[in-house]
Amino acid sequence: MRNHQRFNASTLALSISAALFSAAAAVPSAVYAADGALEEIQVTGSRIRLTDGMTQPTPVTSVTTSEIADFKPGTTISEQLDSLPQFLNTQTAQRGGATLFGDAGGSYLNLRNMGKQRTLVLFDGSRIVPADRASTVNVDNFPTALVRSVDVVTGGASAAYGADAMAGVVNFVLDRDFQGLKSSVSTGVTEFGDGFNYSFNVAGGTKLGDSLHLVGSVEARHVNQIYRDPHDTANWNSIGWVINPAWVSATATPGVPQRITMPHVHSATQTATGLINQPGFSLNRYTFSEDGTYVRPYINGNIPARTGAGANGMESGGPEADLAERAFLNGASGAEVVQRSGFGGFKFDFSDNTQLFGQVMLGRTESNTSGRLGGLEMGQQYNVWAYVENPYLPAVVRDAMIAENRTQIEIQKIGQVRIPGRTNISDGRNDKNISQMWSATVGLEHNFDNNWTLRGTYQYGKSQLTSAAYNILRIDRLAMAIDAVRDPKTGGIICNVQRYNPTPDQLAASMAGQLVATTQNTIYPDGVRTVDSPIFNDNAIRDCVPINMFGLANATPAGADYVLDNKIGWRYLDQHFAEALLTGKISDGWGAGPLSLAAGLTYRKEWFDQWSTPIEGERSPANAPELGIRGMSAGTTGGNRSMHYFSATSWATGDFDVWEWFTELNIPTWASASGNQRLDTNVAYRSSDYSHSGRIDSWKLGAEFQVLDGLRFRATKSRDVREPTFGEQFESGGGDPTSTIRSPKPRIPSPR
Numbered sequence: 139m140r141n142h143q144r145f146n147a148s149t150l151a152l153s154i155s156a157a158l159f160s161a162a163a164a165v166p167s168a169v170y171a172a173d174g175a176l177e178e179i180q181v182t183g184s185r186i187r188l189t190d191g192m193t194q195p196t197p198v199t200s201v202t203t204s205e206i207a208d209f210k211p212g213t214t215i216s217e218q219l220d221s222l223p224q225f226l227n228t229q230t231a232q233r234g235g236a237t238l239f240g241d242a243g244g245s246y247l248n249l250r251n252m253g254k255q256r257t258l259v260l261f262d263g264s265r266i267v268p269a270d271r272a273s274t275v276n277v278d279n280f281p282t283a284l285v286r287s288v289d290v291v292t293g294g295a296s297a298a299y300g301a302d303a304m305a306g307v308v309n310f311v312l313d314r315d316f317q318g319l320k321s322s323v324s325t326g327v328t329e330f331g332d333g334f335n336y337s338f339n340v341a342g343g344t345k346l347g348d349s350l351h352l353v354g355s356v357e358a359r360h361v362n363q364i365y366r367d368p369h370d371t372a373n374w375n376s377i378g379w380v381i382n383p384a385w386v387s388a389t390a391t392p393g394v395p396q397r398i399t400m401p402h403v404h405s406a407t408q409t410a411t412g413l414i415n416q417p418g419f420s421l422n423r424y425t426f427s428e429d430g431t432y433v434r435p436y437i438n439g440n441i442p443a444r445t446g447a448g449a450n451g452m453e454s455g456g457p458e459a460d461l462a463e464r465a466f467l468n469g470a471s472g473a474e475v476v477q478r479s480g481f482g483g484f485k486f487d488f489s490d491n492t493q494l495f496g497q498v499m500l501g502r503t504e505s506n507t508s509g510r511l512g513g514l515e516m517g518q519q520y521n522v523w524a525y526v527e528n529p530y531l532p533a534v535v536r537d538a539m540i541a542e543n544r545t546q547i548e549i550q551k552i553g554q555v556r557i558p559g560r561t562n563i564s565d566g567r568n569d570k571n572i573s574q575m576w577s578a579t580v581g582l583e584h585n586f587d588n589n590w591t592l593r594g595t596y597q598y599g600k601s602q603l604t605s606a607a608y609n610i611l612r613i614d615r616l617a618m619a620i621d622a623v624r625d626p627k628t629g630g631i632i633c634n635v636q637r638y639n640p641t642p643d644q645l646a647a648s649m650a651g652q653l654v655a656t657t658q659n660t661i662y663p664d665g666v667r668t669v670d671s672p673i674f675n676d677n678a679i680r681d682c683v684p685i686n687m688f689g690l691a692n693a694t695p696a697g698a699d700y701v702l703d704n705k706i707g708w709r710y711l712d713q714h715f716a717e718a719l720l721t722g723k724i725s726d727g728w729g730a731g732p733l734s735l736a737a738g739l740t741y742r743k744e745w746f747d748q749w750s751t752p753i754e755g756e757r758s759p760a761n762a763p764e765l766g767i768r769g770m771s772a773g774t775t776g777g778n779r780s781m782h783y784f785s786a787t788s789w790a791t792g793d794f795d796v797w798e799w800f801t802e803l804n805i806p807t808w809a810s811a812s813g814n815q816r817l818d819t820n821v822a823y824r825s826s827d828y829s830h831s832g833r834i835d836s837w838k839l840g841a842e843f844q845v846l847d848g849l850r851f852r853a854t855k856s857r858d859v860r861e862p863t864f865g866e867q868f869e870s871g872g873g874d875p876t877s878t879i880r881s882p883k884p885r886i887p888s889p890r
Contacts, residue, residue, distance in 0.1 A: 142301070142834050143860040184820065185298050185736035185802050186721055196820075196840060196854060199224065199290045203282060212324040212337065214359070215282045216245035224292050224306070226251035231278060231505040232361055234473040234571075238605050238707050238750070238785040242473070243505045243571035244269050244276030249292065249305035256860055258295070258303035261499075262312040262579075265300075267599030267713040269573050271748065271790075271865040273302070276601075277310070279501025279575050281355040281481035283320065283341035286313035294858035296836035297822035298802055300740065301861040314485050314495065316343035316353050328364070333472060335361040354482040363507060364472035400454035404462030406443035407451040408517035408552035409436070411461070411689050414535075415521070416547040421538050425458075430689025432532050465553030476504040491587075496580040499599075501573075508568040514611070515783060517550040519773025522616075522687065524549050527623045529631050530686040551687065560691035561698050563616070568608040575601035590722030596715070603709040611783040612703045614673035614759045615682070617769040619701050622684035633682035638766035640679065645671040648762040655758065655779055657869055658789040672760035672767055674752070674781055705782050707750040711864070714743040730809030730816055736802040743795040746864040748788065752781075792868035796861075800824035807841075818842045826859070830867075834859055 184196070199222070209221035220228040230245045246254040246269075259266070259275040269276035288310055295303040321340040327333060341355035407415070411426040413436060424433040439456030483497035516522045523546045524531055526539045539547060554562040577599030585591050621634040640648075653666040661667075673679075683700040686692040719738040726732045760775050761768050779786045802822040809816040820840040827833045838856035845851065 232472045237569040241270045243573035252305040256304040260309040273863040278503045283339040283355040294856040296858035297838040304858045333364045349487045351485045359477040361475040363474040366470045402459040406453040408550040410465035410553040412551040474506045491585045500576045505571045510567045517552045523769045557691045572604045600712040606706040619685040620687040635766035640765040709748040731806030734804040740798045745793040747791040788869040790868040798826045
């Protein structure tokens with residue numbers, strides 16, 4: 139297990155109470171139940187039972203679900219919470235994430251934009267099984283129709299609630315006492331007429347006899363995919379470090395490079411038709427015509443790209459911008475979302491002081507995109523080579539190469555344009571991401587006559603993410619297809635590798651002594667493995683169809699079909715979580731009020747496993763020019779770990795467990811005779827013993843000083859912890875020194 143992330147924080151806050159502040163900014167000190175009796179509500183900011191979030195040093199915001207819905211009606215709980223100032227860049231299923239071992243298919247909260255892995259999400263005070271390799275929880279599965287409120291703790295809270303609460307804690311509080319029936323239906327569409335959506339939920343609760351209370355809910359949501367023309371938004375984007383024009387910002391320092399946002403931003407190093415990137419070549423930075431028959435000089439944009447530290451190769455405007463915008467989906471977009479969830483819970487009163495409770499939660503969220511434009515990337519680490527023998531090469535380029543004694547030139551090509559009646563190499567990629575989970579919880583709570591409470595819970599849950607990319611490019615097939623040559627016997631155009639037609643034995647011999655990186659550490663403990671071919675030997679050579687890569691949409695349907703493949707990844711996680719919590723008052727007569735304590739013990743065990751198909755997918759493609767296999771860039775052969783574009787797989791499995799004990803103490807230090815001024819302090823400590831990495835501590839010291847009724851000062855100092863995510867613990871990093879193909883001897887191409 140890798141090291142935990144530690145974070146020491148100090149905060150000083152000023153709180154001023156006034157009527158003009160939103161009700162969402164304050165925590166109610168008490169709530170009246172349906173029968174008019176005063177009902178105690180515990181605030182999440184502390185493990186000690188409190189009823190006022192303003193009387194503790196940790197800032198707490200508690201909002202009801204009806205208040206949250208007012209922020210952004212008709213959307214999901216994650217989007218509604220993102221309207222609060224505490225959240226920033228919260229990921230949703232519609233905005234999506236990366237397919238194939240990314241984090242698509244769910245919604246993950248992000249406090250203070252510190253990262254979802256630093257935001258601890260709880261459901262009714264307990265941990266829930268994570269949904270992805272970042273060890274975070276998909277809140278789309280929560281029964282929002284039965285959630286009474288959402289408590290948000292901003293600031294480090296690891297000592298009270300455990301690892302990952304570096305940015306804070308978000309606790310969804312369940313209304314276990316709900317009685318009656320309620321439902322909600324909503325639908326909508328964007329002002330552009332796309333993104334049609336609907337949502338539905340129904341929740342009910344009833345009391346059977348004097349002891350048993352049941353609650354349950356079902357929810358459904360559907361959002362259509364948004365796929366909008368990039369010209370709708372003029373592709374506003376960021377340009378790398380440039381010398382800022384005076385008209386952009388009056389506050390800019392003349393002559394000082396800075397990052398600016400401009401319209402019609404596009405790459406200055408790659409084009410949709412193909413850009414020659416061969417310094418020293420007479421046709422360097424020439425771009426191909428749309429039909430691929432000639433080349434012309436590339437024309438820089440109105441604000442050209444700059445070089446040096448911080449530059450990102452982007453420029454704004456110019457005659458190349460229109461083609462670049464036609465080649466990519468840079469406009470507004472959103473994934474299709476299909477979400478279903480169900481919940482059932484009970485509470486049984488053995489007596490006035492003892493309750494048994496339990497629940498089952500199930501959820502399924504799909505996040506899908508189809509017909510993606512601009513799926514082709516033959517630039518940067520995926521650059522390709524044009525060889526002088528290529529029959530599709532314009533004569534002017536071939537003549538220049540021969541005159542300069544060049545056998546190959548580098549081509550940077552990115553994006554595609556749909557042209558009626560013509561065929562792109564990769565157009566119409568479909569991604570499907572399905573996040574599923576179920577969780578069961580049982581607990582017992584007993585209130586002692588001396589106002590002490592003992593609560594014990596146990597939760598077990600499983601989650602699964604299935605992530606598939608259909609019509610994804612195969613690196614080895616694309617390289618062989620674009621390396622076209624004339625058949626010396628017939629004069630027809632064939633793939634270069636077909637001139638050699640290497641046998642399986644020859645393919646295996648070309649990899650003799652080679653080691654490639656692997657993350658299948660349970661099978662290959664050293665992190666490297668041998669392979670028997672530089673490509674997938676699935677008739678890829680026999681079936682190869684040559685492709686004209688120059689210009690726009692100059693492939694044949696057979697060639698386009700040849701270079702495409704499907705890839706599917708699976709990720710499984712499960713979690714056991716048990717906690718015993720004792721809370722109460724040590725003394726009623728301590729200083730300015732009762733001295734209160736919370737102490738507890740937790741056990742958590744988590745397991746993680748992920749893998750993908752094709753089974754042989756985790757290998758680096760390799761060049762074997764002596765066998766006619768060439769043209770793959772160092773970015774794809776140097777430890778890419780995948781034969782498919784942008785889908786480096788990680789086979790990983792592992793588990794860990796952690797025992798923790800914690801305690802928290804509220805000390806009412808001082809109060810004036812009038813009670814208008816008071817000083818309260820809070821201390822907390824947690825010791826966590828991990829099976830793989832040993833013991834780690836977290837702590838907090840806090841003070842809250844009420845100067846008068848409407849003025850408070852808060853100060854805290856804490857040491858907070860983020861435990862390694864599943865990915866950090868069990869996946870091999872890309873920077874591993876073995877993550878390249880290694881050869882004990884130089885390989886010399888043999889002439890044929």
